[in-house]
Amino acid sequence: MIGIAIGNGLSRRGFDLSALKGPDRCVVGCNWLYFDYEPDVLVAIDSDPVRELREMKIRKFDWLTYDAPRKNIVMVKQDGTTEEIMGIMGVNGFYGKNSGIISASYLSKHLRCPKVYMLGFDFFRVDPGMKQNDLYHKGLIGFPGYEKAWNKLLADCPHTEFVRVGEIPKFHTAFFNRILKGFTYIPTEQFSQEVAP
Numbered sequence: 001m002i003g004i005a006i007g008n009g010l011s012r013r014g015f016d017l018s019a020l021k022g023p024d025r026c027v028v029g030c031n032w033l034y035f036d037y038e039p040d041v042l043v044a045i046d047s048d049p050v051r052e053l054r055e056m057k058i059r060k061f062d063w064l065t066y067d068a069p070r071k072n073i074v075m076v077k078q079d080g081t082t083e084e085i086m087g088i089m090g091v092n093g094f095y096g097k098n099s100g101i102i103s104a105s106y107l108s109k110h111l112r113c114p115k116v117y118m119l120g121f122d123f124f125r126v127d128p129g130m131k132q133n134d135l136y137h138k139g140l141i142g143f144p145g146y147e148k149a150w151n152k153l154l155a156d157c158p159h160t161e162f163v164r165v166g167e168i169p170k171f172h173t174a175f176f177n178r179i180l181k182g183f184t185y186i187p188t189e190q191f192s193q194e195v196a197p
Helices: 031-035 047-055 099-110 146-156 170-179 188-195
Strands: 002-006 025-030 041-043 062-067 072-076 082-085 115-119 161-165 184-186
Touching: 002 099, 025 031, 025 099, 031 041, 031 047, 041 099, 047 062, 062 099, 099 115, 099 146, 115 188, 161 188, 184 188
Parallel strands: 002 025, 002 115, 025 041, 041 062, 115 161, 161 184
Antiparallel strands: 062 072, 072 082
16 A cells, blocks of 8 residues: 655645545545545644544544543544554654654554655755745744654654655755655655656
8 A cells, every 4th residue: 555644844835636545545634634635544633623623523534633641642533433543653752743743654654554655744944034834824833853753753664665755955955864864755746657647
């Protein structure tokens, strides 16, 4: 099975998500993605989308969220029942909570996808003069431990090739090479040819 994780970074702006679903893949989206697209599974960690998802009467996708009292990840199915999902990374004090980490971890550790494409994952790289790094929020969003969490996930999942989709601006190259050496990088056009023809 092919895994596709969809983040909300600016790098996915303009990409047509409608061609991504298929019987041979699982599409996992992050937080506010359901405004524009219904993935197979949504990861919702931020309080506002969690509240809205809990209030939805009809939903065509399952969603994963952080269960704070038990400090684990649960899947809320379309019928409202829940299931604990074990072994998902990115939910502890050292690495923080992040929907991107959880989506990639779910595809690799739970579904055992040999390849996980990551569209809209910009890794919270903030540059001077940058005003926004998320499609659904004005301003800049990030949290401590993000780089360590990604590197930990890469170390924990040698069975998965993580493929970051989209060009890397020249001024980001050193950052990506230094911090995220375990990723493969492909242009958006190549991703479209391989996964969404």
